[in-house]
Amino acid sequence: MPPAAAEPLTPERILETTEEVLRRFGPGKATVVDVARALGVSHGSVYRHFPSKAALREAVTDRWLAKSVVVLERIASAPAEAAPSKLEAWLGALFEAKRQKAGADPELFATYTVLLAENSGVVDAHLTQLIDQLARIIAEGVAAGTLAAPDVPAAARAVFDATGRFHDPQYAADWISPTIVPEFEAVTSLIIRGLRA
Known part of the structure; x- marks a missing residue:
């Protein structure tokens, strides 16, 4: 049953409903009309907030990644934590977030994998944010003398690339393996030992 029409139509409400519609119909069949119908409004009302289907899908993808x-x-900005511990916690949180998204809602995760391929600008901005966070952690470690990296941005990118199996959606099938956690811990440990050298 659609929500009461008296409830204000906000971008956030549209995005929440779009997620539900994507979960139900998938990215190939979900339309703006489906979203409007689920909201109990005209599709023109949705277009007042998002000028196109592509803009709506991009906003949903951005919201999911954010x-x-x-x-x-929060981890990258923690003031009292030593950089090696912060780096380990950050990598672990990224891995756990991806595993949680893939395991808790596989239909929506599969949908987002399709949307990610469509929205390279959103994905590029997301990856830049993540690598910038890594660079800040590594730079803190270099400044404190707990990590060594002559080129911090290159080191951050290398760490991100080296751990790709644990956060890139193309490897999601691996994340249910009974050996994935020890494999993640081994890679993380190797990275941190390498940065301490």
């Missing part, structure tokens, strides 16, 4: 960035930013 949820993990907030958690990771």
Whole structure:
């Protein structure tokens, strides 16, 4: 049953409903009309907030990706934590966030994998945010003498690339393996030992 028409139509409400519609119909079949119908409004009302289907899908993708960035930013910004511990916690939180999204809602995760391929600008901005967070952590470690990296941005990118199996959606099938956690811990440990050298 659609929500009461008296409830204000906000971008956030549209995005929440779009997630539900995507979960139900998938990215290939979900339309703006489906979203409007679920909201109990005309599709023109949705277009007043999002000028096109592509803009709506891009906003949904950005919203989904932003949820993990907030958690990771808290770790990256923690003032009292030593950089090696912070780096380990950050990598672990990224891995856990991706595993949680894939395992808790596989239909929506599969939908977002399709949307991610469509929205390279949103994805590029997300990846830049993540690598910037890593660079800040590594730079803190270099400044404190707990990590060594002659080129901090290159080191951050290398760490991100080296851990790709644990956060890139193309490897999601691996994340349910009974050996994935020890494999993640081994890679993380190797990275941190390498940065301490």
